[in-house]
Amino acid sequence: MLTVVICADHAHVNGGQAKVALDSALGLAAAGARVIFFAACGPVDPRLAAAGIETVCLGQKDILANPSRLDAARRGIWNGIAAKALGETLETLPREKTIVHIHGWAKALSPAIARPIRASGLPAVYTMHEYFLHCPNGGFYDFQKSAVCALIPMSGACWATHCDSRNYPFKLWRNIRLFIAQHVAHLAETFSDIVLLSDLQEQVLQTCLPKGAALRRVMNPVEAEPLGRKADPTGGDFLFVGRLSPEKGAFLFAEAARRAGVSPVFIGDGPIAAELATAFPQARLLGWRAPAEARAAMRNARALVFPSLWHETFGLTALEAKAMGTPTIVADGCAAREAVEDGVTGRWFRSGDANALASTIRELMNDAVIADMSARAYDAYWAAPASLERHVAEILAVYEKMLAGAPSSDPR
Known part of the structure; x- marks a missing residue:
């Protein structure tokens, strides 16, 4: 055995x-x-x-x-x-x-x-x-600059750079830990x-x-059931599901939604929740939801927005939305793009660009476009489900x- x-x-x-x-x-x-x-x-x-x-x-x-x-x-x-x-x-x-x-x-x-x-x-x-x-803060991401980090991990420049989400002493502690992992523990x-x-x-x-x-x-x-194609894929909101933290692109989505003239909806919680609510009063923050509730919200959404600013490792939420028959708008700089066939089961937009995201949101406000993408997303997922x-x-x-x-x- x-x-x-x-x-x-x-x-x-x-x-x-x-x-x-x-x-x-x-x-x-x-x-x-x-x-x-x-x-x-x-x-x-x-x-x-x-x-x-x-x-x-x-x-x-x-x-x-x-x-x-x-x-x-x-x-x-x-x-x-x-x-x-x-x-x-x-x-x-x-x-x-x-x-x-x-x-x-x-x-x-x-x-x-x-x-x-x-x-x-x-x-x-x-x-x-x-x-x-391989990276001290685990993301190849500079939290202070809100940008992907191009430095060589553990180089002199890496040691000298405050890239952590907390403070520089914590960054140094993480560098020490990775040094121990690499040169003592191997x-x-x-x-x-x-x-x-x-x-x-x-x-x-x-x-x-x-x-x-x-x-x-x-x-x-992925935890999902084959519910069939959506009866009305044109209803619902543009939805974000995930941790409310800067690198996940929540501010970017809220700003793009404002430019596109729609009210963004957020499921999740995190350190920027209060700031997000204050800066974007038109946004609806639903807080944390149980997995079944989150899946139901994705099923009812018009589109999932996955605006992550860092690489991600995959982005399972995009695949969950696909299983629900919900197209995803995804940043082209993150790994979740691999769950989306651009122009077929969703859309890619230029990572970090609020205008590009706003333009894509407006594109998916077209009922014929969203209905076609919804059907294609559902069929594509269930042809080879991630069970x-x-x-x-x-x-x-x-x-x-x-x-x-x-x-x-x-x-x-």
Whole structure:
């Protein structure tokens, strides 16, 4: 029997990364694998026990939730407790049929997990949900300039630049953590295989990925039902779904909507929510909504707007909207563009350009255009849905190649 040890910072859904890790664990268990879910932070999602998944949860706080800033800083760089517990978990597992799969480490597990993984001799794979393996702030993005960062990670210019969303001392702490990850833990070299989610990711990381790493492609699962084409695709609003933070482009959407003469609708919460409401009183901020409510809102929307200013790793929301039969307007500089066939299932616009986005919004105010795109989006998604079953089949194929020692189609 195949054993898979899935490692994540959290044992419950608190964002897209954890959701994929948990969904993958549940899907693999349903497919007959023995799954061990290893996490630093609780609470533990009750679905894990119900599915017969063994769980090792350390009950720790992540970096931001830790009331002791000193302990958070120390443990964020080197979580010795997590390393010891992971080593104890791995040492009893069968070497010939076990895979270690890391979905996240930067919020709690820390670079320290590299040592017990290497000591175990087990093949390990990393899913690139973000860019913390190679960029100090995890996004190749300058939060102070609100622009994609072109600096070489960990170069002198990188160390000297305050690009963090918080403050420069926090940026320096992140640089120190990545230095430890690269030169003490050798975290990136721990993984024989790296799962990428988009073509853009591969372009962004082409100079960073460790030589010899096998690059794999696995589709993240989308939670959706085949509801049929929309009865009235011309109704509804232009909708944003996601975290309300500067890099997600919420201000850009609100400004473009004002220029286009429409009222933007936002589902989500985040640090700029109050500022956004004050600056754009015509905007409707609905706050956080449960996943089922968010999907229903996407189904009822005229179009989803995905105006992200940074690269993203994929942009699952665009794929969810497509499953609902809702066209997406997407920035051409982010990976979510790969879920949209420009002019067919949605539209691309020039990233960061409010006038270009406003023009595209006006274009999709045409009922005939939006009706055609809606039908095409729905049909295109359900011709090859990003289901959990597909995700599991693709990840099992990766595991099989890892156990057989097979190289990728693009060995580095």
